[in-house]
Amino acid sequence: MPPGVTAPDEYAFGDDVASRDLRASGPVYDALAQEVDDERLRNLPLVLEVDADVAAVRDAYDTELAGERGWSALADLPAADGAWTEGWISADGRDALVLVGLEPRAGETHVPLTVLTTLPDEVTGSS
Numbered sequence: 161m162p163p164g165v166t167a168p169d170e171y172a173f174g175d176d177v178a179s180r181d182l183r184a185s186g187p188v189y190d191a192l193a194q195e196v197d198d199e200r201l202r203n204l205p206l207v208l209e210v211d212a213d214v215a216a217v218r219d220a221y222d223t224e225l226a227g228e229r230g231w232s233a234l235a236d237l238p239a240a241d242g243a244w245t246e247g248w249i250s251a252d253g254r255d256a257l258v259l260v261g262l263e264p265r266a267g268e269t270h271v272p273l274t275v276l277t278t279l280p281d282e283v284t285g286s287s
Contacts, residue, residue: 161206162212162216162217162220162221163212163213163216163217164208164209164211164212164213164216164217165206165207165208165209165212165217165273166206166207166209167204167206167207168205168206168207171205172205172207172270172272173271173272177262177268177271177272178272180242180243180262181205181260181262181272181274183240183243184239184240184242184243184245184260184262184274185203185260185274185276187238187240188237188238188239188245188247188258188260188276189201189203189276191237191238192234192237192247192256192258192276195234195249195253195256196249196253196254196255196256196278197254197278200278201256201276201277201278202276202277202278203274203275203276204274204275204276204277205272205274205275206272206273206274206275207270207271207272207273208261208270208271208272208273209269209270210264210268210269210270210271214244214261217259217261217273218246218259221246221248221257221259222246222248225248225257226248229250230251231248231249231250231251231257232248232249232251233246233247233248234247234248234249234256234258237258242262242263242265243260243261243262243263244259244260244261244263245258245259245260245261246258246259247259247276254278255277255278255279256276256277256278257275257276257277257278257279258275258276258277259273259274259275260272260273260274260275260276261273261274
């Protein structure tokens with residue numbers, strides 16, 4: 161995982177942040193489910209430190225997926241106010257990985273970085 165991103169043992173946020181996270185990731189999940197096998201689609205909740213370099217996190221995923229695997233960027237992903245999305249799809253259209261990150265609010269030290277993917281745990285590095 162890129163610097164500033166961790167995989168918590170359990171969801172690390174309260175109700176307010178969870179609600180913002182769901183408003184941001186829900187429409188993306190629905191859009192992605194139309195592109196790939198929704199039975200394989202899952203949500204991996206990660207944590208993004210607010211001082212992490214978001215561009216570097218995005219670049220790390222882009223280097224792996226587009227650069228090394230030859231995946232294409234997913235265009236036209238929905239993005240909620242206060243959130244950003246970036247995603248990739250495999251050349252054969254079977255697999256996808258999308259990042260949904262919340263913009264931090266004042267006083268927050270970390271925010272959810274939701275990964276929506278069809279990839280198995282061994283590939284994504286989650287537990």
